[in-house]
Amino acid sequence: MGFRGRDVISILDFTREDLEELFGLADYFLSNKRSYKLLEDYVVALAFFEPSTRTRLSFETAAKLLGAKVIGFTSEEGTSLAKGETFADTIRMLDGYADLIVVRHKNEGAALYAAEIAEHPVINAGDGKQHHPTQAMLDLFTIWKLFNRVDGLVYAVVGDLRYGRAASSFIYGLTLFEPEKVYLVSPPLLRARPEVVRVLEEKGVKYEEKRSVEEVISEIDVMYVTRVQKERFPDPLEYERVKGSYRITLKLLEKAKDHMKILHPLPRVDEIDPEVDSTRHAAYFTQARFGVPVRMALLSLIVGVKP
Amino acid sequence: MGFRGRDVISILDFTREDLEELFGLADYFLSNKRSYKLLEDYVVALAFFEPSTRTRLSFETAAKLLGAKVIGFTSEEGTSLAKGETFADTIRMLDGYADLIVVRHKNEGAALYAAEIAEHPVINAGDGKQHHPTQAMLDLFTIWKLFNRVDGLVYAVVGDLRYGRAASSFIYGLTLFEPEKVYLVSPPLLRARPEVVRVLEEKGVKYEEKRSVEEVISEIDVMYVTRVQKERFPDPLEYERVKGSYRITLKLLEKAKDHMKILHPLPRVDEIDPEVDSTRHAAYFTQARFGVPVRMALLSLIVGVKP
Amino acid sequence: MGFRGRDVISILDFTREDLEELFGLADYFLSNKRSYKLLEDYVVALAFFEPSTRTRLSFETAAKLLGAKVIGFTSEEGTSLAKGETFADTIRMLDGYADLIVVRHKNEGAALYAAEIAEHPVINAGDGKQHHPTQAMLDLFTIWKLFNRVDGLVYAVVGDLRYGRAASSFIYGLTLFEPEKVYLVSPPLLRARPEVVRVLEEKGVKYEEKRSVEEVISEIDVMYVTRVQKERFPDPLEYERVKGSYRITLKLLEKAKDHMKILHPLPRVDEIDPEVDSTRHAAYFTQARFGVPVRMALLSLIVGVKP
Numbered sequence: 001m002g003f004r005g006r007d008v009i010s011i012l013d014f015t016r017e018d019l020e021e022l023f024g025l026a027d028y029f030l031s032n033k034r035s036y037k038l039l040e041d042y043v044v045a046l047a048f049f050e051p052s053t054r055t056r057l058s059f060e061t062a063a064k065l066l067g068a069k070v071i072g073f074t075s076e077e078g079t080s081l082a083k084g085e086t087f088a089d090t091i092r093m094l095d096g097y098a099d100l101i102v103v104r105h106k107n108e109g110a111a112l113y114a115a116e117i118a119e120h121p122v123i124n125a126g127d128g129k130q131h132h133p134t135q136a137m138l139d140l141f142t143i144w145k146l147f148n149r150v151d152g153l154v155y156a157v158v159g160d161l162r163y164g165r166a167a168s169s170f171i172y173g174l175t176l177f178e179p180e181k182v183y184l185v186s187p188p189l190l191r192a193r194p195e196v197v198r199v200l201e202e203k204g205v206k207y208e209e210k211r212s213v214e215e216v217i218s219e220i221d222v223m224y225v226t227r228v229q230k231e232r233f234p235d236p237l238e239y240e241r242v243k244g245s246y247r248i249t250l251k252l253l254e255k256a257k258d259h260m261k262i263l264h265p266l267p268r269v270d271e272i273d274p275e276v277d278s279t280r281h282a283a284y285f286t287q288a289r290f291g292v293p294v295r296m297a298l299l300s301l302i303v304g305v306k307p
Numbered sequence: 308m309g310f311r312g313r314d315v316i317s318i319l320d321f322t323r324e325d326l327e328e329l330f331g332l333a334d335y336f337l338s339n340k341r342s343y344k345l346l347e348d349y350v351v352a353l354a355f356f357e358p359s360t361r362t363r364l365s366f367e368t369a370a371k372l373l374g375a376k377v378i379g380f381t382s383e384e385g386t387s388l389a390k391g392e393t394f395a396d397t398i399r400m401l402d403g404y405a406d407l408i409v410v411r412h413k414n415e416g417a418a419l420y421a422a423e424i425a426e427h428p429v430i431n432a433g434d435g436k437q438h439h440p441t442q443a444m445l446d447l448f449t450i451w452k453l454f455n456r457v458d459g460l461v462y463a464v465v466g467d468l469r470y471g472r473a474a475s476s477f478i479y480g481l482t483l484f485e486p487e488k489v490y491l492v493s494p495p496l497l498r499a500r501p502e503v504v505r506v507l508e509e510k511g512v513k514y515e516e517k518r519s520v521e522e523v524i525s526e527i528d529v530m531y532v533t534r535v536q537k538e539r540f541p542d543p544l545e546y547e548r549v550k551g552s553y554r555i556t557l558k559l560l561e562k563a564k565d566h567m568k569i570l571h572p573l574p575r576v577d578e579i580d581p582e583v584d585s586t587r588h589a590a591y592f593t594q595a596r597f598g599v600p601v602r603m604a605l606l607s608l609i610v611g612v613k614p
Numbered sequence: 615m616g617f618r619g620r621d622v623i624s625i626l627d628f629t630r631e632d633l634e635e636l637f638g639l640a641d642y643f644l645s646n647k648r649s650y651k652l653l654e655d656y657v658v659a660l661a662f663f664e665p666s667t668r669t670r671l672s673f674e675t676a677a678k679l680l681g682a683k684v685i686g687f688t689s690e691e692g693t694s695l696a697k698g699e700t701f702a703d704t705i706r707m708l709d710g711y712a713d714l715i716v717v718r719h720k721n722e723g724a725a726l727y728a729a730e731i732a733e734h735p736v737i738n739a740g741d742g743k744q745h746h747p748t749q750a751m752l753d754l755f756t757i758w759k760l761f762n763r764v765d766g767l768v769y770a771v772v773g774d775l776r777y778g779r780a781a782s783s784f785i786y787g788l789t790l791f792e793p794e795k796v797y798l799v800s801p802p803l804l805r806a807r808p809e810v811v812r813v814l815e816e817k818g819v820k821y822e823e824k825r826s827v828e829e830v831i832s833e834i835d836v837m838y839v840t841r842v843q844k845e846r847f848p849d850p851l852e853y854e855r856v857k858g859s860y861r862i863t864l865k866l867l868e869k870a871k872d873h874m875k876i877l878h879p880l881p882r883v884d885e886i887d888p889e890v891d892s893t894r895h896a897a898y899f900t901q902a903r904f905g906v907p908v909r910m911a912l913l914s915l916i917v918g919v920k921p
Contacts (some may be wrong), residue, residue, distance in 0.1 A: 034655040035683065041341040043368055053694045054707055057685050061657055061711045064683035069342065069371035071364050073381075074687075080360045085574030088581075093361055093573070096596030097368045266707070267699035274702075289710030348648040350675055376649065376678035378671050380688075387667045392881035395888075400668055400880070403903030404675045 003301035007115040008123040011136040011173045012199070019176060022137060023144050025297035028307060029065075030145075030290070038305040039068035045098035046072030047091070047114075048125070049079075049105040054266055055125050055135070058291035059102050066296055071097065091117045100302065103127065121302050130193065132165040135265055136173035138294040139166075142287040143222055146261055150177040156216050158185040159226035159246055159271065161192040166265035167226045168196050175203040182207040183216045187242045190232060212245035217255045223248070223281075225264045227271050248272045253281055263287050310608035314422040315430040318440040318480045319506070326483060329444060330451050332604035335614060336372075337452075337597070345612040346375035352405035353379030354398070354421075355432070356386075356412040361573055362432050362442070365598035366409050373603055378404065398424045407609065410434065428609050437500065439472040442572055443480035445601040446473075449594040450529055453568055457481070463490040463523050466533035466553055466578065468499040473572035474533045475503050482510040489514040490523045494549045497539060519552035524562045530555070530588075532571045534578050555579045560588055570594050617915035621729040622737040625747040625787045626813070633790060637755050639911035642921060643679075644759075644904070652919040653682035659712035660686030661705070661728075662739070663693075663719045668880055669739050669749070672905035673716050680910055685711065705731045714916065717741065735916050744807065746779040749879055750787035752908040753780075756901040757836055760875055764791040770830050772799040773840035773860055773885065775806040780879035781840045782810050789817040796821040797830045801856045804846060826859035831869045837862070839878045839898075841885050862886045867895055877901050 003018065044063040048056050051074060063070045072094075073079050079090060087110070094101050095118040103111045108128025115122040126132040143150050155174060161167050161184055171192065174182055182205055184192045191209065200207045210216055213223070228246045233239040248262060248271065264272060264284040276282055300306065310325065351370040355363050358381060370377050379401075380386050386397060394417070401408050402425040410418045415435025422429040433439040450457050462481060468474050468491055478499065481489055489512055491499045498516065507514045517523055520530070535553045540546040555569060555578065571579060571591040583589055607613065617632065658677040662670050665688060677684045686708075687693050693704060701724070708715050709732040717725045722742025729736040740746040757764050769788060775781050775798055785806065788796055796819055798806045805823060814821045824830055827837070842860045847853040862876060862885065878886060878898040890896055914920065 043372070045364075051691075051696070053687065053704070057659075057687075057707070057711055060685045061683065064685070065657070069368065071367050071371070073360065073364075077358075080574040082358070083574050084576040089574060090360070092592050093364070093595055096592060097364055097599055267694035267697050267703060269698040285706050285710060288707055292711055350679070352671075376675065378674050378678070380667065380671075384665075387881040389665075390881050391883040396881060397667070399899050400671070400902055403899060404671055404906055 003298070004304040005121060006302060007121055008133050008298065008302070009112050009115060010124070010131045011133040011169050011176070013133070014176070016176045019137065019140060022294070022297050022301060023141050025300060026141050026290070026293040027145070029293035029296040032307070035065045035067065036307055037067040038300055038307060039063065039066040039303060042068045042100065042303060043098040044068045044070050044299070045094040045101045046070060047094055047101055047103045048072065048074050049076050049081075049103070049110070050126075051075050052104050052126065054288060054291065055104065059125060059295050061292050062295035062299055065292070066299055068299070087113070088117050094118070095120055100299070123298070123302070126165055129163050129165055130168040130196070132169045134295060134298060135166050136169040137298065138291045139170050139224065139263055139265070139287065140173050140177070141294050142263060142283060142290050143261075145290070146283060147221070150174070150179070152178065152180050153221040154180045154183075154219050155222045155224065156183040156185050156213065156220045157224045158213055159228050160190045160232065161186045161196070162190040163232065164226045167224065168193060170224050171196050172199060175199050175205050179205060183210050183220065184208070185210045185213055185216060185246070187211070187228065187246070189238075190228065213248070213252060214245070217252055218257070221257065221260055223260065223262045225262060225268075225271055227269055246271060248276055250275050250279070253279060256281060310605070311611040312428060313609060314428050315440050315605065315609070316419050316422060317431070317438045318443040318476050318483070320440070321483070323483045326444065326447060329601070329604050329608060330448050332607060332613075333448050333597070333600040334452070336600035336603040339614070342372045342374065343614055344374040345607055345614060346370065346373040346610060349375045349407065349610060350405040351375045351377050351606070352401040352408045353377060354401055354408055354410045355379065355381050356383050356388075356410070356417070357433075358382050359411050359433065361595060361598065362411065366432060366602050368599050369602035369606055372599070373606055375606070394420070395424050401425070402427055407606070430605070430609070433472055436470050436472055437475040437503070439476045441602060441605060442473050443476040444605065445598045446477050446531070446570055446572070446594065447480050447484075448601050449570060449590060449597050450568075452597070453590060454528070457484040457486070459485065459487050460528040461487045461490075461526050462529045462531065463492050463520065463527045464531045465492040465520055466535050467497045467539065468493045468503070469497040470539065471533045474531065475500060477531050478503050479506060482506050482512050486512060490517050490527065491515070492517045492520055492523060492553070494518070494535065494553070497535065520555065520559060521552070524559060525564070528564065528567055530567065530569045532569060532575075532578055534576055553578060555583055557582050557586070560586060563588060617912070618918040619735060620916060621735050622747050622912065622916070623726050623729060624738070624745045625750040625783050625790070627747070628790070630790045633751065633754060636751060636908070636911050636915060637758050639914060639920075640755050640904070640907040641759070643907035643910040646921070649679045649681065650921055651681040652914055652921060653677065653680040653917060656682045656714065656917060657712040658682045658684050658913070659708040659715045660684060661708055661715055661717045662686065662688050663690050663695075663717070663724070664740070665689050666718050666740065668902060668905065669718065673739060673909050675906050676909035676913055679906070680913055682913070701727070702731050708732070709734055714913070737912070737916070740779055743777050743779055744782040744810070746783045748909060748912060749780045750783040751912065752905045753784050753838065753877055753879070753901065754787050754791070755908050756877060756897060756904050757875075759904070760897060761835070764788070764793070766792065766794050767835040768794045768797070768833055769836045769838065770797040770799050770827065770834045771838045772827055773842050774804045774846065775800045775810070776804040777846065778840045781838065782807060784838050785810055786813060789813050789819050793819060797824050797834065798822070799824045799827055799830060799860070801825070801842065801860070804842065827862070827866060828859070831866060832871070835871065835874055837874065837876045839876060839882075839885055841883055860885060862890055864889050864893070867893060870895060
């Protein structure tokens with residue numbers, strides 16, 4: 001189908017071929033780091049109803065490096081929602097000013113609803129507990145750059161697989177490729193959502209649920225870490241009991257394959273020991289940096305311009 | 308007098324000829340939707356001491372599409388006023404950085420005071436209870452586009468005519484033209500301000516005060532709706548009693564002329580039923596969209612550049 | 615050493631020759647007020663962990679007039695620090711998106727720490743109680759413009775010399791030149807920090823501590839005023855007793871030399887009577903305005919481009 005004029009709501013809306021086209025263009029922008037005038041006649045609205053630093057700043061950087069005019073807000077407080085305006089009317093307003101709308105919202109389905117209202121393309125910059133398609137795009141691009149492929153690798157997705165939208169989106173993204181195996185590593189309370197597991201099954205992806213990273217550390221090529229939040233546990237003692245099983249330390253990494261790479265959508269709190277940062281395994285800062293070229297590629301493809 | 312180098316404090320500072328020049332240029336920008344370099348050497352400061360989404364984002368879009376560098380703040384919190392700096396010193400600072408200052412403030416007269424302090428032109432983006440000249444400009448432009456004229460039409464201005472700056476500015480704007488008649492439709496507590504009525508009288512505009520939209524619905528060509536806020540009523544029961552008379556519904560519109568158009572400065576809360584949005588009467592989203600070309604025209608004229 | 619690729623942490627990192635090169639370029643930008651494309655391929659991150667209006671807006675204006683793409687945040691609230699991310703990880707993120715990072719932080723040493731983490735140059739836009747090098751640059755540039763020299767003049771630095779980073783940085787800046795004499799005028803509680811006085815001594819700058827402006831008013835060429843905050847005094851009565859000695863009034867200025875100029879980093883509260891604004895002594899609004907060309911010059915020199 002391609003990207004031109006499309007809404008970007010879920011990574012599952014795209015094909016492997018779409019993503020490979022995206023990766024190629026992202027790679028171009030990565031190796032030609034400079035500004036462009038491709039979007040100079042375009043207005044991009046960043047509608048962040050929920051705060052975000054990384055996603056917002058990398059979208060803003062990407063749009064500006066393409067020459068776009070960027071407008072928007074960084075929290076609900078700055079909007080007329082405080083005066084009682086509906087979400088729909090706010091989106092209609094942005095649709096009147098901008099050529100493309102990037103939406104971040106705490107509620108599931110907010111981006112899809114915005115896309116139904118707006119005549120211009122809408123990009124989901126994270127909504128609810130499952131979808132953060134541009135995060136999955138940059139995660140997969142990072143693997144594609146590091147390993148020259150996404151297929152045939154053994155993955156562990158670690159941490160909060162129930163409420164973390166980055167983890168769910170990453171798993172969805174893997175189903176567009178042919179991973180060797182996907183380990184889902186989480187405490188029982190934070191197991192992957194049934195709808196996510198169902199997609200793994202439908203696409204025939206081999207997967208297995210595990211309770212600790214240690215069980216899989218020696219087998220995996222890629223570890224995708226997310227935070228296990230204390231607040232998710234009704235009983236703080238239960239959190240204290242399990243948290244060690246999801247913390248990445250130098251000791252744990254002694255058992256890892258040499259080429260094993262650690263990804264994390266960031267921000268991290270204490271789920272990755274800072275000592276890990278200087279090991280050959282740490283790929284999360286590179287991954288964060290790739291947010292800019294991947295989002296430059298996505299914006300260009302949706303608008304339908306090429307460098 | 309023209310616009311070049313002028314402050315924009317009240318719509319009454321301008322003539323019909325000024326506005327017609329503005330409309331012509333706004334129409335040009337509307338039909339040539341692209342970016343320009345006209346203001347690329349200019350810095351525009353958006354000094355929003357009071358929050359706003361629509362006015363702020365459309366000014367920002369307009370300035371950026373003209374190539375201007377945009378700086379500013381979106382609420383008093385972000386400024387040194389919190390540290391005890393005076394409004395005057397804040398304006399002097401902006402005057403030192405920018406070539407044009409857009410001011411939004413809750414207090415009557417703030418924009419005029421800023422204009423007295425600043426050497427660069429000041430545009431009032433809404434202050435106090437009466438003046439919001441750029442809103443009136445885009446409101447009148449919308450009518451000019453929809454009816455090819457502002458003269459000779461029957462208008463109803465509905466809702467809070469006492470505290471709503473958009474309603475007062477719109478009425479002031481109408482007095483620069485030759486409306487057939489202007490109905491002022493409001494609860495007794497929220498009648499048009501004496502200074503507004505006085506201008507209607509001085510300019511010889513035929514007007515009549517009414518208590519409900521129903522009384523005038525069949526006669527009017529343009530309905531300008533604003534919100535009746537519950538908080539304005541000392542007695543909540545009084546609000547409950549009157550609110551129905553200012554709510555626009557499909558049933559009410561059955562009695563309207565075919566070509567009758569509804570305007571609203573937005574945001575709306577519940578004063579216009581969402582079912583009305585898809586009728587031929589709804590013009591408020593178009594009106595909102597016109598904020599960009601009208602403000603592009605205004606900025607260009609004040610700076611004295613032409614596309 | 616020059617500026618190219620350097621971090622800007624303290625004014626003491628630079629030589630007199632560096633500053634003279636900076637002043638020359640700032641003067642060029644001041645007299646050629648227009649926009650440039652010098653930094654169009656560069657992303658500048660404004661990381662304001664502590665709010666600021668003047669420093670932030672003048673950096674933003676400077677960067678945009680040079681054609682840079684500007685991203686950032688205006689307070690900690692807008693960042694992932696609220697989610698528990700470390701300062702170091704936040705800087706790493708910005709380092710991945712931007713080519714140059716401007717940091718403002720309440721804590722001493724924050725900019726230096728950021729510079730150690732980031733691969734791209736870091737500019738200190740004020741941290742802790744001592745360092746605000748770009749403020750000192752624009753202060754010294756103002757004197758250089760007004761007197762054609764910084765050497766050979768008699769200075770009084772007035773107010774809070776203990777906690778005010780602008781005052782300390784200005785004194786440090788003076789030690790790079792050859793002032794005739796520097797009076798340090800403050801209440802006993804707010805005397806200049808020992809490390810600041812030590813630098814005056816090491817550089818052989820003649821200085822003297824005083825308790826009131828009146829004692830030195832007739833001798834000085836430049837008065838650098840900063841605010842004496844009530845909150846600094848454990849006993850409010852002590853504040854009431856001394857505050858008059860640090861307030862600049864018309865009466866006080868009767869004893870001043872004709873050419874004496876008053877500087878202030880702003881914002882001011884009541885330490886300079888507004889009646890002083892229209893005297894030939896007031897230079898603080900000019901000084902504020904010079905923030906833009908000085909920061910344009912600094913950004914250009916660090917990136918290594920010339921107009």
